Amino acid sequence: MKKIIYILLGLISISSLSFSKEKVSMIIKNGTILTINNTKEVIKNGVIIIEDNKIIDIGTSEILNKYQSEKIIDADEGIIMPGMINTHNHLPMIAFRGLGEEGIKNRLFAYFFPLESEKLSRDLIYKATILGTIEMAQSGVTTYADMYYHMDEMAEATKKIGIRGILGETIIKFPVVDAKESYGGLEYAKKFIEKYKNDSLIIPALGPHSAYLVSTEKLIEVKEMAEKYKVPVLIHAAEFEDEAGRLPGKYKNGSTIKYLNEIGLLNKNTLLAHAIYLNDEDLELIKKSEVGISYNAIANAKGATGIARINELQELGVNRIGLGTDGPMSTNYVGLIQGLGYASSMQRIKYNDRTIFTPENVLEMATIGGARALNLDTKIGSLEKGKLADIIIFETKSPNMLPNYEPHATIVWQAHPGNITATIVNGKIIVENKLLKTYDLKKNYKEIKEISEDITIFAKELAKKAKEKN
Numbered sequence: 001m002k003k004i005i006y007i008l009l010g011l012i013s014i015s016s017l018s019f020s021k022e023k024v025s026m027i028i029k030n031g032t033i034l035t036i037n038n039t040k041e042v043i044k045n046g047v048i049i050i051e052d053n054k055i056i057d058i059g060t061s062e063i064l065n066k067y068q069s070e071k072i073i074d075a076d077e078g079i080i081m082p083g084m085i086n087t088h089n090h091l092p093m094i095a096f097r098g099l100g101e102e103g104i105k106n107r108l109f110a111y112f113f114p115l116e117s118e119k120l121s122r123d124l125i126y127k128a129t130i131l132g133t134i135e136m137a138q139s140g141v142t143t144y145a146d147m148y149y150h151m152d153e154m155a156e157a158t159k160k161i162g163i164r165g166i167l168g169e170t171i172i173k174f175p176v177v178d179a180k181e182s183y184g185g186l187e188y189a190k191k192f193i194e195k196y197k198n199d200s201l202i203i204p205a206l207g208p209h210s211a212y213l214v215s216t217e218k219l220i221e222v223k224e225m226a227e228k229y230k231v232p233v234l235i236h237a238a239e240f241e242d243e244a245g246r247l248p249g250k251y252k253n254g255s256t257i258k259y260l261n262e263i264g265l266l267n268k269n270t271l272l273a274h275a276i277y278l279n280d281e282d283l284e285l286i287k288k289s290e291v292g293i294s295y296n297a298i299a300n301a302k303g304a305t306g307i308a309r310i311n312e313l314q315e316l317g318v319n320r321i322g323l324g325t326d327g328p329m330s331t332n333y334v335g336l337i338q339g340l341g342y343a344s345s346m347q348r349i350k351y352n353d354r355t356i357f358t359p360e361n362v363l364e365m366a367t368i369g370g371a372r373a374l375n376l377d378t379k380i381g382s383l384e385k386g387k388l389a390d391i392i393i394f395e396t397k398s399p400n401m402l403p404n405y406e407p408h409a410t411i412v413w414q415a416h417p418g419n420i421t422a423t424i425v426n427g428k429i430i431v432e433n434k435l436l437k438t439y440d441l442k443k444n445y446k447e448i449k450e451i452s453e454d455i456t457i458f459a460k461e462l463a464k465k466a467k468e469k470n
């Protein structure tokens with residue numbers, strides 16, 4: 001008996017020698033890795049080992065002798081970094097992008113809301129989300145936070161393409177496309193949260209529109225619901241100069257931030273979109289409360305709303321700040337790449353200081369900063385052992401990427417979405433060799449063409465009417 005056991009042990013050790021390389025799901029090699037970890041480590045000739053949906057090892061090419069895989073992605077001397085996080089959007093509005101650009105005053109009320117109330121449908125929201133998430137995946141966005149309607153359609157479309165969504169059903173004081181009653185979004189959100197609370201890609205959230213379009217009572221209800229279901233809250237805040245004039249009771253003409261703080265909504269669980277009009281006390285409240293911030297540089301410039309005091313927040317030590325585009329009628333693309341240099345430039349011009357917002361700083365905001373703002377930094381936002389495999393690769397051989405002296409600078413000041421060669425989310429390849437793997441682009445083209453043909457005439461009439469009111 002003993003002899004047999006010795007023979008068996010011998011066989012096992014021989015077989016483990018010949019298969020000493022651990023089999024893994026995927027290996028990425030031959031690129032410069034921007035880890036965006038705590039020490040901002042950059043790994044030349046880097047390798048990432050992925051098993052299932054997680055990064056299990058990361059290092060230089062030396063670690064290659066420990067692993068084998070049937071799926072090896074050669075980064076071809078490109079730049080490998082964490083997938084970017086777009087912290088504020090209303091993605092299905094991509095069906096309307098390019099409309100209402102005639103110089104309409106008060107565009108939100110005179111154009112957006114009437115257009116949405118006439119043309120939004122479940123079908124449009126699904127198909128537009130397909131388009132939007134395709135563009136995100138192709139632009140290196142692997143996670144986005146959104147406030148809109150029919151969130152179950154958005155969730156299905158987002159999962160179909162395969163990126164992550166923090167989806168907040170809109171709660172607003174008037175009837176909307178998916179709620180006949182005022183504040184119907186609350187009921188809708190409950191069902192949506194129940195359905196998606198354990199999803200691998202979707203994080204259900206609550207999206208009270210703003211402090212001026214949701215009553216105090218309902219905002220408190222949102223807060224309580226968020227605590228009960230343990231879901232994040234996404235809200236527009238301090239976006240407009242005259243916003244405080246629309247706050248209720250004693251808060252009128254005060255501060256949105258102070259108001260949200262006093263009703264208990266300014267906390268780690270909340271993400272404020274825009275946060276432009278802040279006084280010094282607001283800056284301190286933001287720091288103390290650990291509320292997340294979404295900085296939407298292009299949308300705020302295009303809409304002439306202002307430049308947020310992001311640099312001062314950073315100097316105070318606030319690091320829960322991510323980048324956002326806002327809806328596709330506000331920034332007409334949904335990736336972050338085109339806005340990276342912009343996000344930096346707007347701060348430099350505001351503070352008249354060309355030393356702030358370095359490429360490293362901006363890329364941190366686009367990745368781990370956004371993850372912190374959404375309380376996801378233990379899972380995504382950097383490339384480290386144990387984190388989820390949300391990874392993008394830039395090629396560095398196209399003329400616009402040459403020369404490539406310093407990879408952070410190359411991405412922030414030179415790159416465009418066409419330089420993204422691979423997008424991996426949750427360990428799954430969504431884009432490879434610049435090709436989308438999860439949807440037929442011809443089908444998407446046809447779907448969007450049909451939608452836009454249906455919208456054209458109404459949209460032009462509406463623009464004419466809105467312009468007359470200017």
Ligand SMILES: [Zn+2]
Nearest residue numbers: 236273326327
């Ligand atoms: Zn918005």
